[in-house]
Every structure is written in structure tokens, then in C-alpha cells.
Amino acid sequence: MEKxxxxxxxxxxxTTLLAVLAGYGLLLVVQRAISSQARVQAHEQSVALVRTELLNRRSPLEGAAGLQQLLGQILTPGxxxxVGLEEGKTYKLPSPNESFSLPGSLVKLVSRADAAAESRSIPQEFELGGKVYVTSSQPIQLEGRPAQLRFLEDFSASAQQERRAQLLLIAAAGLATLFTSLLLRPVIRSGLRPLEILSDRLEGVSSESLTRQHIPVERQPAELAPIALAFNDLLDRLSLSFERxxxxxNGVSHELRTPITLIGGYASRLRRGSVGLDGEQQEQIALIEAESRRMAHLVTDLLDLARSDAGKLQLEAKPIDPIACLGNVCDRLQRHAGSRLQLGPFTENEGCFALGDAKRLEQCLANLIENALKYAPASTPISLRLSATPEELLLHVIDQGPGVQAADRQLIFERFKRGSSAGDTAGSGIGLAVVDALMRGMGGAVFVVDAPGGGAxxxxxxxxxxxxxxxLGRA
Structure with missing residues (x-):
């Protein structure tokens, strides 16, 4: 499935919400680093106090036991x-007391502290049993022998306070993100409003008024001004191309009308005077006459499209009799259609009038009938009907052909476009486009639906x- x-x-x-969350995440990391650094500094201060007490002592120390006894007197809670001797990693451990809570055996804690203190000069932080400790070592001389004075400080209380502060910060970050999301929606909507206005202007562009649809560049934000300039330049080039x-x-259509009219006229004269010609020759003359008539019809359609594009298509808007228009077109095309055209009945709608141009309406009906004759099977009828509502009149041209697919019902009224059911049937693709232009010029519309029983x-x-x-007649 396409995404x-x-x-x-x-x-x-x-992106903004991710940036906000990333900022809070960075804040948590920095806060944790600062808290860890604060614990290390507090530990260094505790170690400095102990060293100061030892240096200021006047009486000599009596071995490791004496040193440990002295330390027990000057230590602070936590x-x-x-004392650790270098040979064999033997330790003179203190007795546990209430000022220092142990997570397990003292031996395990000392072993973990020894593993954490990789550097003898830099304090190290570690966790054990859900508690946080900072450990460090200081080299000393004990009875002429090198030894290590090991420090271990419990910061579990401050770490617990830090965790609570982090949880509060995470909750605040969630609420702030939610608030930011609600606040950003109108802000982003307002910021993108110029893009929406530009999009609406682009959607409203049509070939009929390219020169009048320029985007005012001075009203655009700095980021959209180049796009507006490029779009206006594109409109100018399209307008020039469409005008050409x-x-x-228009010029070619006018030039073709005269020779096509002459060809059709001479073909008609030859057909009327073809008494001495054989059947094949008469058929050829009839073909010339039919093709000249088709070409004349095509040239007329092209001229109508050119006038519509230039805004010069003049259509009358006055009351007309739609039944009379249907009858006129039926009479004119009856010979060409044989007995396929079925007119009426119009009993319920007699006396109804529509607002439009009778000549152009008959041209639209002729285009639709010729289209139906082309695509519907030769043995099927083509019905001309009229229906009415209190506000509108509908003139129907109903065939029993393949119909029009739902996806093609707008496409077939565009120029040079044909429906998927057209197959190999010859056609120019402008007849229905002319009908659409003429109907819009009369304030009406053309559309297609499925006919009852099949067809269009x-x-x-x-x-x-x-x-x-x-x-009123003159008196």
C-alpha cells in the first residue's frame, strides 16, 4: 500500500515536539552529571577533612589498629x-555502626569499592543494592610501610532525592510537551496561512484569465516571494503561448471554411447531376460530401473553442422552446440517422420554456446525437427526451451503447480527451468539449449518467x- x-x-x-523532548532529555542528562559531580566534590571535601585531622595529630599512630581507632573517632555519619595494606591486599576493616548502613556483607562492599577505584587520585561513583556510593584512596606510610587509606561514602539519600526530582522533571516535561503541542497548532496554522492562500490561488488558475491571476509579490513572506515571482512569470509565458x-x-479555421464550403457545394452539385454515373462513382461523391460536411462541423467546433478561450463567444439568453429545438435537430439528422432517432413524447412538458440560445442548443444536441450514433450499436435506438423541475429543464440524449465509466464522466468533456470505452472508434475529442463550453456560456451545464437498462x-x-x-403588431 502506498504511504x-x-x-x-x-x-x-x-519536529518541534521532538526537539522539545530532546531538550528535556538533555536537561536530565546534564542534571544527572551535575548531581554526580556534586557528590564527588562533597566526598572530596570529606576526605580533605579527614586528612587535615590526621596531619594535625601530634601523637604518632600505633599501627593499623591505632589508625583505625583514630578514624572511628573523627569520621562523620555516612x-x-x-586501612589497606599493599601486601596481599589485606585490610583492617572497621566495625559496622549505625551511621553507615550496609547493603550486604562488608566484605562484598569493600570488594566492590576496590573494583570501582581504578584510579587512586580520582573518586569513583558506583551503585550496589540500590544505593549510591563514592569511593577513593589516599596513599599513606604506616610504620614505614606503604598503605592505602580507603574512603567510602554513602550518598543514597541525596541520590533518592535526585531521582524524585527527575521524576518530577519528567512529569513536568510531559505536561509542557502537551501544552506546547496545543499551543503550536494555532501558531503553525497561522504561520502556514500564506501557503494555504497561495495554494488557493494556484487552484483557481484557469486558461481563460491567466493575465488577471498574478500573485501580489509584495504581500508574500520573504520565503514565498521567489515562488510568487516564478509563478507570475509562468503565467505570463502560458498566457502568451495560449494566445498564439x-x-x-482561429486563423486556420477561418482559412479552411471557404475551401471546405466549396468542396461540399461542388460535391452536392455533382451528386444532384450524377444521373450518368455508376454506383461506385455516386458512392465516392457521397463520401466527399459527407467528409466535407464533417470537416465543416469540426472547423465550426474549433472556432467556437477559440472564441470561448478569447472570451468572444456571444450567446443569447432568451426564452426558447426546447421541444422545438429537439424537433428541429431530429428532422435535420433523421436522414443521416435512419429510423434510430425516437422523439418524445412530451405531453407532460409541453409549454415549458428554457433560458438560452436556440441555435447553440441545437448545435449541442446535434453533437450529442452524432456522438451517440458513433458509439452505440447500429441496431439500437437513440431517444430524445425532456424532463422538468420547478427550476430547471433537462434535455436527454439516451443511447444503448457501452456507457461511460464513472471515472471518465468529467474527463470526456475536456479537450482532446476520450473515455476508456471509446476503443478504436474514430473521433477528435473536441465535440463534447464544445458542448460543455456552449452550455456554460448559456448558464447551463452538461453531464452524463447511466441510462436505464444500460447505455449513456x-x-x-x-x-x-x-x-x-x-x-405587438402595428395598428
Whole structure:
């Protein structure tokens, strides 16, 4: 399954929250390091006091036992000091007392402290049995022999206070992150508002008004100003390209109308005077006449599209009789369609009028009928119907062909686009685009739905109108 990328708003929110959490995590690490350093410094001060007491003593020490007895008199609560002889790592350990709580055997604690004190000059911190200790060593001379004065201090109480402070800090970090998340949402939404406005402007761009859709650069933030400039430049180039295209299509269409009209006229004259021609020759003349008529129709469609693009497509908006338009088109195409066209009945909708241009409406109906004749099987009928609502009139062109897929129902009204069911059937892809342009010019619309029993139901939608006022004759 394809994963959709996160929105810019969600990315900013996620990145900011991760940065906040990373900041709190760094704060916890720094606080722990500072607390550990504070314990080490406190231990160094305790060791310095003990050394000062030993140096200021006037009477000589009586061996390890005498030294240990002296240490027992000057030690502070939580500090354990003993003498270690270098030979064989033998120790003169003190007796446990209430001022120093032991997590287990004293031998195990001393062994762990000895392993932690890798350096003789730098105090080391370690944990044992859920408690925190700091240990260090000081070299001394005892009765002319080298020895080690070992220090072990219990900082479990301060470490427990530190843990409680860290838990409070974590809880505060969670609440602060939640508050930051709630606060960032409107802030990020406000900060991204210029992007949303720019996006709306981009979505509203159409080929009909490129020159009037420039983005005001002076109102954009500094980060979006280059994008706005590039977009305006693109609009100018597209407008110039579309204008050249419209001019070309308009010019070529006008140039083609005259020779196509002449070809069609001469073909009609030849057909009417073809008494002495054989069947194959008459068929060829009929083909020339039909193709010239098709080309003339195509040129007319191109001209309508060019006028629509240039905003010069003039359409009347007056009350018209849709039943009369359906009848006129049916009569005109009946010979070409044979007996396939079925008109009406219109009993329920007689006397209904629509607001539009009768000539252009008949052109739209002709395009839809010719489209149905092309795609529906030759043996199936094409029905012309009329339905009405209190506000609108719908003119139906219903066939029994393959229909139009739901995904193609908007696509087929675009220029040079055809539906997936078109297959190998020849077509230019502009007939339905012309219908769409003409209907929009009349304030209406064209769309397609599934016909009952299969096929396509193309519908021309126009606003209803009151009956036209008859012109008064002169007295």
C-alpha cells in the first residue's frame, strides 16, 4: 500500500515536539552529571577533612589498629574509612555502626569499592543494592610501610532525592510537551496561512484569465516571494503561448471554411447531376460530401473553442422552446440517422420554456446525437427526451451503447480527451468539449449518467423561463 507523505503542518509539529523532548532529555542528562559531580566534590571535601585531622595529630599512630581507632573517632555519619595494606591486599576493616548502613556483607562492599577505584587520585561513583556510593584512596606510610587509606561514602539519600526530582522533571516535561503541542497548532496554522492562500490561488488558475491571476509579490513572506515571482512569470509565458495557439486555431479555421464550403457545394452539385454515373462513382461523391460536411462541423467546433478561450463567444439568453429545438435537430439528422432517432413524447412538458440560445442548443444536441450514433450499436435506438423541475429543464440524449465509466464522466468533456470505452472508434475529442463550453456560456451545464437498462444518458441542463411575450403588431 502506498504511504501518503505527512503534511507540512504535521511535520513541523512533530519536529518541534521532538526537539522539545530532546531538550528535556538533555536537561536530565546534564542534571544527572551535575548531581554526580556534586557528590564527588562533597566526598572530596570529606576526605580533605579527614586528612587535615590526621596531619594535625601530634601523637604518632600505633599501627593499623591505632589508625583505625583514630578514624572511628573523627569520621562523620555516612563515611566509612579503612586501612589497606599493599601486601596481599589485606585490610583492617572497621566495625559496622549505625551511621553507615550496609547493603550486604562488608566484605562484598569493600570488594566492590576496590573494583570501582581504578584510579587512586580520582573518586569513583558506583551503585550496589540500590544505593549510591563514592569511593577513593589516599596513599599513606604506616610504620614505614606503604598503605592505602580507603574512603567510602554513602550518598543514597541525596541520590533518592535526585531521582524524585527527575521524576518530577519528567512529569513536568510531559505536561509542557502537551501544552506546547496545543499551543503550536494555532501558531503553525497561522504561520502556514500564506501557503494555504497561495495554494488557493494556484487552484483557481484557469486558461481563460491567466493575465488577471498574478500573485501580489509584495504581500508574500520573504520565503514565498521567489515562488510568487516564478509563478507570475509562468503565467505570463502560458498566457502568451495560449494566445498564439488561439490565434493559430482561429486563423486556420477561418482559412479552411471557404475551401471546405466549396468542396461540399461542388460535391452536392455533382451528386444532384450524377444521373450518368455508376454506383461506385455516386458512392465516392457521397463520401466527399459527407467528409466535407464533417470537416465543416469540426472547423465550426474549433472556432467556437477559440472564441470561448478569447472570451468572444456571444450567446443569447432568451426564452426558447426546447421541444422545438429537439424537433428541429431530429428532422435535420433523421436522414443521416435512419429510423434510430425516437422523439418524445412530451405531453407532460409541453409549454415549458428554457433560458438560452436556440441555435447553440441545437448545435449541442446535434453533437450529442452524432456522438451517440458513433458509439452505440447500429441496431439500437437513440431517444430524445425532456424532463422538468420547478427550476430547471433537462434535455436527454439516451443511447444503448457501452456507457461511460464513472471515472471518465468529467474527463470526456475536456479537450482532446476520450473515455476508456471509446476503443478504436474514430473521433477528435473536441465535440463534447464544445458542448460543455456552449452550455456554460448559456448558464447551463452538461453531464452524463447511466441510462436505464444500460447505455449513456447525456443531459443538457438549462434554467426554466417564463413564456416569451409575443411582439405587438402595428395598428
Amino acid at each position: 501518503h507523505p505527512l503534511s507540512l503542518r504535521r511535520r513541523l509539529l512533530t 563515611l566509612l574509612v579503612w 495557439q488561439r490565434s493559430f486555431v 444518458d447525456f443531459r443538457l441542463q438549462l434554467k426554466r423561463s417564463a413564456a416569451p411575450v409575443p411582439a
